[in-house]
Amino acid sequence: MKPSFAIVGCGRVGKALGKHLQAEGYRLAGISTQHMESAGEAARAVGTENFTVYSWEITRNADIVFITTPDGVIADVCAQIAQHNGFKNGAVVLHCSGAHPSTILSSAQGSGATVGSMHPLQSFSAEAAGNTFKGIVISVEGDPKAVSTAHQIASDLGADCLTIKTDNKVLYHAAAVVACNYLVTLQDAAFKLMEEAGISKKDVFSVLYPLISGTLSNIEKVGTVKALTGPIARGDTETITRHINGIREKRPEILNLYMTLGLYTIGLARTCETISDSKAEELSKLLKQEK
Numbered sequence: 001m002k003p004s005f006a007i008v009g010c011g012r013v014g015k016a017l018g019k020h021l022q023a024e025g026y027r028l029a030g031i032s033t034q035h036m037e038s039a040g041e042a043a044r045a046v047g048t049e050n051f052t053v054y055s056w057e058i059t060r061n062a063d064i065v066f067i068t069t070p071d072g073v074i075a076d077v078c079a080q081i082a083q084h085n086g087f088k089n090g091a092v093v094l095h096c097s098g099a100h101p102s103t104i105l106s107s108a109q110g111s112g113a114t115v116g117s118m119h120p121l122q123s124f125s126a127e128a129a130g131n132t133f134k135g136i137v138i139s140v141e142g143d144p145k146a147v148s149t150a151h152q153i154a155s156d157l158g159a160d161c162l163t164i165k166t167d168n169k170v171l172y173h174a175a176a177v178v179a180c181n182y183l184v185t186l187q188d189a190a191f192k193l194m195e196e197a198g199i200s201k202k203d204v205f206s207v208l209y210p211l212i213s214g215t216l217s218n219i220e221k222v223g224t225v226k227a228l229t230g231p232i233a234r235g236d237t238e239t240i241t242r243h244i245n246g247i248r249e250k251r252p253e254i255l256n257l258y259m260t261l262g263l264y265t266i267g268l269a270r271t272c273e274t275i276s277d278s279k280a281e282e283l284s285k286l287l288k289q290e291k
């Protein structure tokens with residue numbers, strides 16, 4: 001028989017876990033949120049009649065407790081449950097934050113629970129349909145028993161598991177933010193420049209999409225350094241100068257980003273040896289000029 005589980009903080013990630021773990025035979029002991037109204041709504045979404053704003057009422061008998069509240073309150077919520085004797089001896093307590101280590105759950109260890117973190121490398125939105133865990137990577141760390149439980153959960157959800165070091169979580173999470181959130185930021189800047197070039201807002205995505213997906217495919221095949229093309233890889237200072245002038249005139253708020261990314265890109269071009277040291281110097285001077 002699969003273990004029972006409780007979800008404390010049942011928003012985007014909590015609901016996804018609630019639905020898909022039940023589909024895999026895990027028994028949902030109940031859910032809790034901060035407000036009664038959202039608890040009722042979340043309970044309907046995951047299909048349980050056990051909901052509360054007093055977390056310890058639904059965690060007390062659960063084999064696994066997920067604390068899927070916003071990052072800033074995970075430690076306090078865990079301590080509050082521990083104070084109310086809300087963890088059963090031998091329970092596994094997991095949070096899903098990418099930035100924080102499992103040690104923020106240490107208050108649960110006093111009740112004989114083991115603790116871990118289980119971070120799905122996925123962007124969960126309220127509208128997400130289907131099993132959003134399938135095929136993704138879930139990174140885990142923590143006490144050995146918690147890590148082994150998290151491995152089993154990841155495998156049951158159809159995800160691959162990556163074990164990371166507790167101390168390395170900050171840089172791991174920074175990498176995920178750059179890869180996901182800043183990709184969105186980058187595309188937003190590209191879309192705005194495309195609109196300034198006269199392409200209608202509704203068309204910018206389809207115009208740029210083949211370029212974006214082709215670039216991702218090149219990175220997959222040959223890695224970032226060899227995938228680099230464009231004016232910096234060619235050492236084309238004249239084109240870069242024209243870009244700087246054009247952006248300064250029409251979209252000055254993007255210039256800082258363009259120049260900072262350009263400076264980083266010079267390093268890639270040097271690693272690939274497509275430009276000389278003197279060309280790198282020239283480009284660097286151009287991209288460090290006053291904005």
Ligand SMILES: NC(=O)c1ccc[n+]([C@@H]2O[C@H](COP(=O)([O-])OP(=O)(O)OC[C@H]3O[C@@H](n4cnc5c(N)ncnc54)[C@H](OP(=O)(O)O)[C@@H]3O)[C@@H](O)[C@H]2O)c1
Nearest residue numbers: 009010011012013033034035038068069071096097123124
């Ligand atoms: N969203 C993502 O794409 C994503 C991806 C990977 C990992 N994560 C991680 O997953 C965790 C949850 O994120 P989320 O996006 O699912 O959050 P969310 O949608 O904002 O949901 C947070 C839930 O926590 C509840 N809550 C807030 N404060 C609480 C408290 N003091 N006590 C009990 N419940 C409380 C909220 O209840 P009310 O609605 O009543 O306030 C809500 O149900 C975070 O650690 C996050 O870093 C998120």
